[in-house]
Amino acid sequence: xxxxxxxxxxxxxxxxxxxxxxxxxxxxxxxxxxxxxxxxxxxxxxxxxxxxxxxxxxxxxxxxxxxxxxxxxxxxxxxxxxxxxxxxxxxxxxxxxxxxxxxxxxxxxxxxxxxxxxxxxxxxxxxxxxxxxxxxxxxxxxxxxxxxxxxxxxxxxxxxxxxxxxxxxxxxxxxxxxxxxxxxxxxxxxxxxxxxxxxxxxxxxxxxxxxxxxxxxxxxxxxxxxxxxxxxxxxxxxxxxxxxxxxxxxxxxxxxxxxxxxxxxxxxxxxxxxxxxxxxxxxxxxxxxxxxxxxxxxxxxxxxxxxxxxxxxxxxxxxxxxxxxxxxxxxxxxxxxxxxxxxxxxxxxxxxxxxxxxxxxxxxxxxxxxxxxxxxxxxxxxxxxxxxxxxxxxxxxxxxxxxxxxxxxxxxxxxxxx
Numbered sequence: 001x002x003x004x005x006x007x008x009x010x011x012x013x014x015x016x017x018x019x020x021x022x023x024x025x026x027x028x029x030x031x032x033x034x035x036x037x038x039x040x041x042x043x044x045x046x047x048x049x050x051x052x053x054x055x056x057x058x059x060x061x062x063x064x065x066x067x068x069x070x071x072x073x074x075x076x077x078x079x080x081x082x083x084x085x086x087x088x089x090x091x092x093x094x095x096x097x098x099x100x101x102x103x104x105x106x107x108x109x110x111x112x113x114x115x116x117x118x119x120x121x122x123x124x125x126x127x128x129x130x131x132x133x134x135x136x137x138x139x140x141x142x143x144x145x146x147x148x149x150x151x152x153x154x155x156x157x158x159x160x161x162x163x164x165x166x167x168x169x170x171x172x173x174x175x176x177x178x179x180x181x182x183x184x185x186x187x188x189x190x191x192x193x194x195x196x197x198x199x200x201x202x203x204x205x206x207x208x209x210x211x212x213x214x215x216x217x218x219x220x221x222x223x224x225x226x227x228x229x230x231x232x233x234x235x236x237x238x239x240x241x242x243x244x245x246x247x248x249x250x251x252x253x254x255x256x257x258x259x260x261x262x263x264x265x266x267x268x269x270x271x272x273x274x275x276x277x278x279x280x281x282x283x284x285x286x287x288x289x290x291x292x293x294x295x296x297x298x299x300x301x302x303x304x305x306x307x308x309x310x311x312x313x314x315x316x317x318x319x320x321x322x323x324x325x326x327x328x329x330x331x332x333x334x335x336x337x338x339x340x341x342x343x344x345x346x347x348x349x350x351x352x353x354x355x356x357x358x359x360x361x362x363x364x365x366x367x368x369x370x371x372x373x374x375x376x377x378x379x380x381x382x383x384x385x386x387x388x389x390x391x392x393x394x395x396x397x398x399x400x401x402x403x404x405x406x407x408x409x410x411x412x413x414x415x416x417x418x
Contacts, residue, residue, distance in 0.1 A: 031323040033057070038319035043311055044328050046382055055381050056324025062373050063359050066366050074363045075135050081122055081345075082140065089115025093254065096285045097262045097278070105281060112289035114346075117296055119148045121348025126364040128153055129161060150246050151213040152238045159216045165360050169305075169312045169333035176305070177312060179204075179215050183404045184305075185312045190407040190415055197405035201398070208294035213239055250286045258282035296346075300337070303393040304353030306400060307335050309386045330357035331378060336371070336387035343390075344368055354385065 034053050047055070092111025095104060124147030126132070132140050146153050159175065167173035171187050178184045182201060183194040204211045217235050221227040259279035266273040311332040321329070337343075337351035344351045344367075352367035355374055362370075378385040388396075407415065 031321060031326055033323050035320055035322045037317065037321050037325045039314070039316045040325070041311055041313055041317055041329065041332055043332050044383060047328070049322075051381060052322060052324035052328060054324075055377060056322065056327050058377055059327050059358060059374070060323070062370050063362065066359070066362050066370065070134065070363055070366070074365060075132075075137075077365045078123075078127075078132050078135075078140060078363070081118065085115050085118040085123060088118065092289070093258070096282050097258045097265070100273070105285060109285045109288045109292070112285065113292035113296075116148055116289060116293040117346060120293060120297055121300070121350065122345055122364060123147070123348075124149060124153075125348050125350070128157055129360050131361055131363050146242075148246075149212075150209040150239075150243050151216050152235075152242045155216040155235055155238060156212070159218065161360070165357065167318070168330055168357060169310070170315060170318055170329075171312055172315055173318075175215075175218075175220070179211065180220055181211075182401065184401060186404065186411075187312045187314075188404075189418075190404075190411040192415075194407075195405050198398075198402050201401050205295045205298040206291040208298040209290070213243065250290065251283060254286050255279040255283040299390075299394055300347045300350050302397045303337050303390065304335055304350055304356075305333075306397045307386070307388070307393045308396040308400065309384060310335050327358060328383065330354070331374070331383060331385070333357070334386070335393060336385075337390050337393050338387055339390065341368065354387075 033056060034049070036049050037052075040047065040052075044052075088111055092108045092113075092115060095108035095111060124145065127140055127145045128142050128147070130142040133142050135141075138144055142157070149156075164174055164176040169177060171177060171185070178188060181204070183190065183197055217232070217239060218227050222229075222232045256279060259275045259282065262273055262278040262282075263275050313329060313333070317329070318325075331354055334353040334357045336354050337347065339347075339351055349364035349367045350356055352371055355362075355367040355371050356364075358374065359367075359370070375385045375387075377383075
């Protein structure tokens with residue numbers, strides 16, 4: 001295992017969590033197919049090493065089957081989604097220009113938000129995972145794609161692909177457990193700021209893209225000494241450039257263009273409108289569309305990681321981890337959302353979060369096909385397959401965030417003694 005950053009400062013310690021700050025390292029090489037993990041998670045404690053090896057082989061076979069089948073049908077799917085996304089967002093912006101009623105304005109906002117959801121979820125997230133790199137299309141490739149999201153693609157790929165998917169739900173290694181600002185598991189030590197858990201989450205949802213952009217900077221890693229000043233400054237410049245570009249596009253250029261075109265068109269049809277009025281409506285519409293996209297992305301992602309029944313893991317549980325054990329951890333540390341095919345598309349197929357964590361590089365349109373096979377494996381090996389309707393998963397996520405804001409007697413005593 002090779003660390004990608006400098007060694008930590010002596011005594012580096014996170015006073016907020018009561019743990020040593022997580023070293024942002026990534027694994028190199030391939031996990032062994034057989035072996036013995038030091039401690040198996042309680043939910044999988046009934047499995048023997050042989051069971052886990054067989055389970056891993058079955059999941060490898062599912063992945064290999066999809067890799068062997070992917071081809072023209074999959075390429076046509078993602079290219080169609082790119083066209084749908086672009087047409088949808090353009091239609092929304094056109095509707096915004098001529099919006100003279102609340103209904104027309106709402107339609108424009110809805111179409112822009114839908115376009116942004118598709119760009120963020122089904123396109124951006126999955127393309128940046130390398131799911132479509134096999135096509136060798138420079139326009140749909142993880143090394144060239146930049147999404148309509150404040151967080152720069154390169155930084156997100158590091159914190160999400162390299163770290164989160166490697167150390168899924170391992171306390172002290174997976175920084176996505178609470179994103180450094182929320183308590184989402186009772187394995188996280190309680191601290192006074194956690195009383196604001198519900199408020200912080202409510203504020204995070206409509207500004208989710210900005211929260212992720214800030215998180216990807218890895219302030220905590222820099223403070224603890226794991227991240228060099230040079231890397232920190234480079235990431236800050238990348239974020240500055242991306243944020244400035246997004247603000248100029250969405251909140252300055254779009255309203256001005258809408259006002260200019262709307263004024264000309266209105267005058268041509270004998271329905272003149274004030275430049276400032278059109279610009280204000282377009283600005284408000286873009287703000288609303290971004291907020292809707294952010295709330296949707298936040299909800300889908302939180303449903304996949306923090307509802308009832310999702311496990312977290314201690315570091316000792318990855319000591320000696322085999323490929324089969326890694327698969328088990330992904331299944332226990334993720335949750336799905338039931339829904340229609342259209343619903344799955346709107347979530348970027350992250351409603352199949354279990355399958356995504358098992359096979360992050362498979363084309364997203366294939367998750368719906370492999371889900372029944374994964375569910376059957378869970379049944380046969382006595383493992384839970386966490387899935388439920390959107391309302392149930394979202395409700396349990398919010399419930400947990402609220403409950404974890406208040407310490408138990410034991411947690412309060414532990415805090416006082418620390």
